Amino acid sequence: MKFQRTALQVEEAAARILERLQPGRTETVPLAEAWNRYLAEPLAADQPVPHFRRSGMDGYALRAEETAGASEDSPVRLAVTGIIPCGSIYDRRLEPGQAVRIMTGAAVPDGADAVVRLEDTLPEEEGEGGAVSILRSAKTGANISEIGLEIVQGEKLLEPGRRIGPGEAALLAMFGAAQVKVYARPRVAVFATGSELLAVEEPLAPGKIRNSNSYMLLAQLREAGCEPVLAGAIPDELELARQAVTAAMDDYDMVITTGGVSVGDYDILYDLTTGWDGELLFNKLAMRPGSPTTASIRRGKLLFALSGNPAACFVGFELLVRPALRKLMGGVDVGLGAFPARLKADRLKTDAKFTRFVRGVRTVGPEGQLWAAPVGVDASSITVSLRDADCLIVVPPGDAPLVQETLVRVIPLGGSRL
Amino acid sequence: MKFQRTALQVEEAAARILERLQPGRTETVPLAEAWNRYLAEPLAADQPVPHFRRSGMDGYALRAEETAGASEDSPVRLAVTGIIPCGSIYDRRLEPGQAVRIMTGAAVPDGADAVVRLEDTLPEEEGEGGAVSILRSAKTGANISEIGLEIVQGEKLLEPGRRIGPGEAALLAMFGAAQVKVYARPRVAVFATGSELLAVEEPLAPGKIRNSNSYMLLAQLREAGCEPVLAGAIPDELELARQAVTAAMDDYDMVITTGGVSVGDYDILYDLTTGWDGELLFNKLAMRPGSPTTASIRRGKLLFALSGNPAACFVGFELLVRPALRKLMGGVDVGLGAFPARLKADRLKTDAKFTRFVRGVRTVGPEGQLWAAPVGVDASSITVSLRDADCLIVVPPGDAPLVQETLVRVIPLGGSRL
Numbered sequence: 001m002k003f004q005r006t007a008l009q010v011e012e013a014a015a016r017i018l019e020r021l022q023p024g025r026t027e028t029v030p031l032a033e034a035w036n037r038y039l040a041e042p043l044a045a046d047q048p049v050p051h052f053r054r055s056g057m058d059g060y061a062l063r064a065e066e067t068a069g070a071s072e073d074s075p076v077r078l079a080v081t082g083i084i085p086c087g088s089i090y091d092r093r094l095e096p097g098q099a100v101r102i103m104t105g106a107a108v109p110d111g112a113d114a115v116v117r118l119e120d121t122l123p124e125e126e127g128e129g130g131a132v133s134i135l136r137s138a139k140t141g142a143n144i145s146e147i148g149l150e151i152v153q154g155e156k157l158l159e160p161g162r163r164i165g166p167g168e169a170a171l172l173a174m175f176g177a178a179q180v181k182v183y184a185r186p187r188v189a190v191f192a193t194g195s196e197l198l199a200v201e202e203p204l205a206p207g208k209i210r211n212s213n214s215y216m217l218l219a220q221l222r223e224a225g226c227e228p229v230l231a232g233a234i235p236d237e238l239e240l241a242r243q244a245v246t247a248a249m250d251d252y253d254m255v256i257t258t259g260g261v262s263v264g265d266y267d268i269l270y271d272l273t274t275g276w277d278g279e280l281l282f283n284k285l286a287m288r289p290g291s292p293t294t295a296s297i298r299r300g301k302l303l304f305a306l307s308g309n310p311a312a313c314f315v316g317f318e319l320l321v322r323p324a325l326r327k328l329m330g331g332v333d334v335g336l337g338a339f340p341a342r343l344k345a346d347r348l349k350t351d352a353k354f355t356r357f358v359r360g361v362r363t364v365g366p367e368g369q370l371w372a373a374p375v376g377v378d379a380s381s382i383t384v385s386l387r388d389a390d391c392l393i394v395v396p397p398g399d400a401p402l403v404q405e406t407l408v409r410v411i412p413l414g415g416s417r418l
Numbered sequence: 419m420k421f422q423r424t425a426l427q428v429e430e431a432a433a434r435i436l437e438r439l440q441p442g443r444t445e446t447v448p449l450a451e452a453w454n455r456y457l458a459e460p461l462a463a464d465q466p467v468p469h470f471r472r473s474g475m476d477g478y479a480l481r482a483e484e485t486a487g488a489s490e491d492s493p494v495r496l497a498v499t500g501i502i503p504c505g506s507i508y509d510r511r512l513e514p515g516q517a518v519r520i521m522t523g524a525a526v527p528d529g530a531d532a533v534v535r536l537e538d539t540l541p542e543e544e545g546e547g548g549a550v551s552i553l554r555s556a557k558t559g560a561n562i563s564e565i566g567l568e569i570v571q572g573e574k575l576l577e578p579g580r581r582i583g584p585g586e587a588a589l590l591a592m593f594g595a596a597q598v599k600v601y602a603r604p605r606v607a608v609f610a611t612g613s614e615l616l617a618v619e620e621p622l623a624p625g626k627i628r629n630s631n632s633y634m635l636l637a638q639l640r641e642a643g644c645e646p647v648l649a650g651a652i653p654d655e656l657e658l659a660r661q662a663v664t665a666a667m668d669d670y671d672m673v674i675t676t677g678g679v680s681v682g683d684y685d686i687l688y689d690l691t692t693g694w695d696g697e698l699l700f701n702k703l704a705m706r707p708g709s710p711t712t713a714s715i716r717r718g719k720l721l722f723a724l725s726g727n728p729a730a731c732f733v734g735f736e737l738l739v740r741p742a743l744r745k746l747m748g749g750v751d752v753g754l755g756a757f758p759a760r761l762k763a764d765r766l767k768t769d770a771k772f773t774r775f776v777r778g779v780r781t782v783g784p785e786g787q788l789w790a791a792p793v794g795v796d797a798s799s800i801t802v803s804l805r806d807a808d809c810l811i812v813v814p815p816g817d818a819p820l821v822q823e824t825l826v827r828v829i830p831l832g833g834s835r836l
Contacts, residue, residue: 031618031633032648035640049801051622087614089625105614105726107625150800157802165832166637167804170728173630174801178619196505196523200449201596204469207507207525212591215449219584222453230450308523310588339782364757367825368788382568383467383592384575386585407785414583416834 007286010319010355013295016281017324020297023161024253024328025184031172034164036225037182038329043158043175048148053108055084057143060121060132061112062099064140075122075133084109099132108144115143161330163225183329186253189231190217191245193260193269194308197233212383213258213313217306220317221256223414224325234260234269242272249278249301253328256321259308269294269305278303286354286397290316311382315357315392322415336411338394343406344373350398359389362410372410389413425704428737428773431713434699435742438715441579442671442746443602449590452582454643455600456747461576464593466566471526473502475561478539478550479530480517482558493540493551502527517550526562533561579748581643601747604671607649608635609663611678611687612726615651630801631676631731635724638735639674641832642743652678652687660690667696667719671746674739677726687712687723696721704772704815708734729800733775733810740833754829756812761824762791768816777807780828790828807831 008016026040055061062078070076078099084090084106094100094111102108102115120136151157157171164172164182172180197211198204214230221228231248234241234257248255260269273280278298285293289312294305302324306316319336326334341362348358360372372393376385394409395402402408426434444458473479480496488494496517502508504523512518512529520526520533538554569575575589582590582598590598615629616622632648639646649666652659652675666673678687691698696716701723703711707730712723720742724734737754744752759780766776778790790811794803812827813820820826 032636035637047622050627052625084625086612087626105612105627151802157805164637166634166641166732167801167807169637170630170634170801171805173618173633174628176618176621176628178617194504194523199596200591200594203594204465207470207502208505209468209523210592210594212588215591216584216588218450219453219582219587223584314584339786340784341782341786364759364788366758368757368759370782370786370788383585383588384569387575387589389585 007284007291007354008282009286013282013285013293014320014323017295017297017302017320018327018334020281020300021302021324021327022300023183023330024186026181027184028179028181031169031178031180034172034180034182035169037164037180037185038225038331039158039160039162039164039168039180040183040330041181042156042160043172043177045151045153045155045157046175048153049151049174050145050147050149053147054145055102055104055106055108055115055143056145057115057117058104059102059115059117059143060099060134061094061102061108061115062134062138063094063096063112064114064138064142066096067114067116067134067137070134070137072135075135077124077131077133080123080125080130080132099134101132113140113144114138117143159332161332185225185227186325186328188221188226188228188254188256188325189248189252190214190221190228191231191234191248191255191257193234193257195236197259213308213310216310216314216386217256217258217317220314220322221325224322225329226325231255238271241269242276245272245303246276246298249298249303252301254302254304254325256304256306256317258306258313260305273303273305287315287319288351288354288356290319290357291354293320295320309382310386311359314386318392318411318413319357326415338409338411339370340407341370341372341410343393343402343404343408344371345402346404348374348393348395348402348406350395350401352399353397355397356395357392357411358395359385360391360393360410361388362391362412370410372408425702425709425772426700427704431700431703431711432738432741435713435715435720435738436745436752438699438718439720439742439745440718441601441748442604444599445602446597446599449587449596449598452590452598452600453587455582455598455603456643456749457576457578457580457582457586457598458601458748459599460574460578461590461593461595463569463571463573463575466571467569467592468563468565468567471565472563473520473522473524473526473533473561474563475533475535476522477520477533477535477561478517478552479512479520479526479533480552480556481512481514481530482532482556482560484514485532485534485552485555488552488555490553493553495542495549495551498541498543498548498550517552519550531558531562532556535561577750579750603643603645604743604746606639606644606646606672606674606743607666607670608632608639608646609649609652609666609673609675611652611675613654615677631726631728634728634732634804635674635676635735638732638740639743642740643747644743649673656689659687660694663690663721664694664716667716667721670719672720672722672743674722674724674735676724676731678723691721691723705733705737706769706772706774708737708775709772711738713738727800728804729777732804736810736829736831737775744833755834756827756829757788758825759788759790759828761811761820761822761826762789763820764822766792766811766813766820766824768813768819770817771815773815774813775810775829776813777803778809778811778828779806780809780830788828790826
């Protein structure tokens, strides 16, 4: 039975997951804490920007028509009736023959329809009650940002599910969002199974290795915006294992296990997910590495059983877990963001039946051509190549190896877009 | 005097900053908390990986020479003298005529020099004391990862200054780094100056705008791995301003101000940094936006005075502040990571004297060609274009506009590499 698993294509596996998931819990956080969170409500402009006629220059606000013909040889002299620092208001109307000293960003007074920059003027008597010579003619509207020039009232600015970066934070601040409704960081429990595993702080022992997958997954989960928790090992006994995993699925938003999923004598996870109230979504994928990747859903929450092989665990996370987490945080387009590039390798072997996802590194040629080169001289350099990789090169199944300059598709790692 | 500033090239400005900076404080954190921190010590392999002869398959460990000529029609029968789960040790030597059932990842016993995978065997009597028929001949070394195959002892794995992502976390775990020495997150104080500024929670008022730059900078600083603090406004009075800024420079690792640096009547920061014990590094850059960007250093700490214009503030941060922060966290190559791309725009205007840094978005053509297109139909869409941009397009000074397909250099935003 365990040997009769049907290998599913990765795209189909991802679709099975995503169609069953709903966006998760939301919470409200102060804007100053909202970086890298995912917005759970839209932002629209309740005011135009600018919301007043804004001066784009330090200079003098005046009536453009009065500057007709002005030049250094033939300046136009105007009475200076005020000074408008940024944030202040000139509470009268500008009358003919008048000019007002104005700062960049300040509100242009009624009656004025242009700003002449300071460099094109010659103050004669300083300040209010003084006068200024205008040395250059101005067109109507010169150096004035009209109301709504940047953003019109009602404009949709941010959609739910959008990640809050610097630009989003600036827009939220502009429109007074001191508190922001965001998706809660998914709490994810990580189990590592395998009697060969030592804790990181333990000395090495014959036949044993330290549990590095858990720490790799912690980093991937944090990178994806989650709050991961190390949940220890899954008990060896089936009923205890089932209790531990279902309890974690009740307590957390998602559960990930690494190890114990290959078709060996000690595969407890497969047995675990056959006799319970969850649904098995898939237990074999047509991909290398990571073909034994398993996913189940129970009461709306996912259980991923990733391989114990570091590279397979890593790839399974990037291709299947990361998009699921994005959807939990309101993501709309949760695809892998693959893009085309040319292969930089003399030869990249194909698998007869399965798609290979080869760890690679992107470079850009002198004319802007994207290249992707496999990292690691040897496929067994499993963990070291994870350090060096910034993408996965997609190698479709085939009989012949891919050669230099082959057009391939490349998946950026860590949720980066390009 | 204020009008006689000499515009410095951005590269020269960055060099002036970086040559005066030293890497900052370090601290030790648990590995589980080390994601996105910067390593402050090297990691080298104190053991080879694997540190024992590891089986790459589920199957039977045996002597390769004894399988010569084995096939389905002519199997070789061996006594099964044990079973080696992952993490266990077979404490005897494998003798001629014997095979041991072995799991993927387990230690191959002395005396065995090949592993035949399960699919190529036929167990005759189960378990220890039983027997197995080998259906296929094996070469010496088959399915065994020799000691040091992945990593040789002494290999340098991670250098100080390296960001800890999933691959780095896995390597640190493999070599027992339960506690990791990292650079402390720089604590950065952000002042926003300008009497036009309202707090985010305040209602809009005539001539006033909400303080969005501070929140944009908070996000940029968090993205760069810092702990930012909103320090409020700088007092209007020179001596109080100087006290506030120097006190912040004593308390924090860096101080950033936004606003109050343009050549207007109310430029307090310029005056502040002329009569003190700090050194002015530059106060005008040959770039647009952001030409009034100012940097000073005092007692080894930087004071950046960024423009109050959102786009200029943003660009000043990306080009000058971010590399400085990287250096504080041990970064060795702290360049901007610019790469070539083709311009996707009918026309992009140049500045006669200054380099323009135009907010843009990257796309990839069907054959892997990188393109960069300016975002925002209008240059005045200042904050909205920050939302949409993922790069800065470098436009060198010139007389003619750049045209479609011009080869340009592009700087990725947010510290991303490509």
